[in-house]
Amino acid sequence: MTSLEKYNAAFIETFDITEEQLNSELVYQSVEAWDSVGHMQLIAALEDAFDIMLDTDDIVDFSSYDKGKEFMAKYEVEL
């Protein structure tokens, strides 16, 4: 699985959404499952997938599918 596939899988499995929903419109609270609880579950899934530990500020600011990609680069994950 490529890094992008792992990144996408985290969203799909955590929020029970389709690949078609992985776009710039996917932001915090844009789908029902991406609430505060879902957000922490997404973070856990990404940390598991990439064996990283996100900073508090990055967790709080991780507001969208696109924004998350920027943060992944910070943790040396190339998507």
Added chain:
Amino acid sequence: MKITTVITPLIKSNMYLLQEESHIIVIDPYASEEIIQRTRSREESLDYLFLTHEHYDHISGVNAIKKDFECQVLCSKACAERIIDPRLNYSRHFEAYCIIQNGMRRGEAPKVEPYSCVADLMFSEYYRFDWQGHTIELVETPGHTIGSICILIDKIILFSGDTLIFDHKTETKNYKNGSKDFEGKSKPFLQALLPDTVVYPGHGDSFVIKEYQF
């Protein structure tokens, strides 16, 4: 039996002290100065620390209290498996958790080190024993977390952790089958309690269970 509620600074979680004569049980321990002083004085016997579930704000005092006083930590087996893991007990990202889930501002949310503690006594499904003339029943009530339990005393007092909080629907999204477990296992138990059962929740004020809207 005297019940004392301590509202902790950790997102206002409730810790409870149950006292009968000179014996104490602490539910969801936080290392407040009062508790530490009381345990150090040795005038009272701290018999148990009960954990209603594995979230950090309900377990944070375990290590500090056990350091000063010999007492046994009692929780469900599922809870015991999770309190040892900073990711599963939410201590690892507690600051972010407070900001995102509780609306705290950056800088105001507590910064905690990844935390781990261990249980001494564990049970599955149900455990009953007598303590200082009282009957204590511990019942697994998964839903909010896998390791959640309720503690029923003399059939009429219930410590519910975050399983039941007055005027709040039980949060069951912390794990995949939370809703299914709550509806299938925990809710039937809770609905079968005596209507005048007094509930002492993990957050907020106590209430009578017949007032709760399931």
